[in-house]
Amino acid sequence: MPELPEAESIVRGLRAHVVSESIRRADVIHRDVLRQPLRAFTGGLSGRSIERVKRRGKNVIIGLDSGSVLAINLGMTGNLLLFGSAPRGGKRPTHPTVILRFASGAVLFFNDTRRFGTAEFLQCDAWQARSDRMGPEPLSEGYTAARMVDDLSRSRSPARSWLLDQRKIAGVGNIYANEALYLAGVHPARPANAVTESEAVLLHQGLRDVLNRAIAAGGTTLRDYRNADGEVGGYKIRLRVYGREGAPCLECGRAIERMVLSNRSAFFCPVCQLAR
DNA sequence: AGTGTATCCTGCAGGC
């Protein structure tokens, strides 16, 4: 599933092509991705034109001329695929859930195999309220190491769980959470408030580095992520711990271990990442 | 406050 870098790559690709497009109609293939009645969704979108495309955390936000937005959470397997005209045959996305048809003839597919993603038409204040409940953007200017130190000190959650909590920090998913903890030398189960200040500085830097590098390369494709043009992510750096259980740590050679925290895998080097 | 569990879905890899 897409995390922040993948959502950012999608946003950049879309922005170049759909701003000022007018939505002729919205077709909903699978209603279970909606969080509101069908007509509130389709009625809100039809006839609107797109003024901007933004990202907030892992969400793609399509700003409309009415001041309202189409908010898309990509879930585990969601992506947005844009075509200049209706695709036929083998080019047609395999798991369309919502299809936006533009006045120009271009077509945008919200494709989502597992349908854990969501699509929502929201008035601007409703979206704002939602956004306000999310934590800071890790790549924003204002997100300093000092802010991260302070926020970490307020929680006893394991550091990996803390990083995944969108209310604490926005856009971090399981891949980059694990990678950043490795770079900081912090064990995933370490309580957030037991992360030292110097470690938090490394975590802040490591997180921003790994996110920036992934964005620069157009995202990471593990299984099914594609950008708006249907291309795989080019993030070629070897993941250092994620998915590497049993493989040697690139620093010390010890086998990478896997543990489960809050029902999700965490990967770490038992030597390089200190539990306390 | 924080955790484990279950749930929503489909697909794929690996073991037999």
Added chain:
DNA sequence: TGCCTGCAGGATACAC
């Protein structure tokens, strides 16, 4: 080849 199990980039509700 087929069947079965476990696992997957997310998020939420629940009981404890």
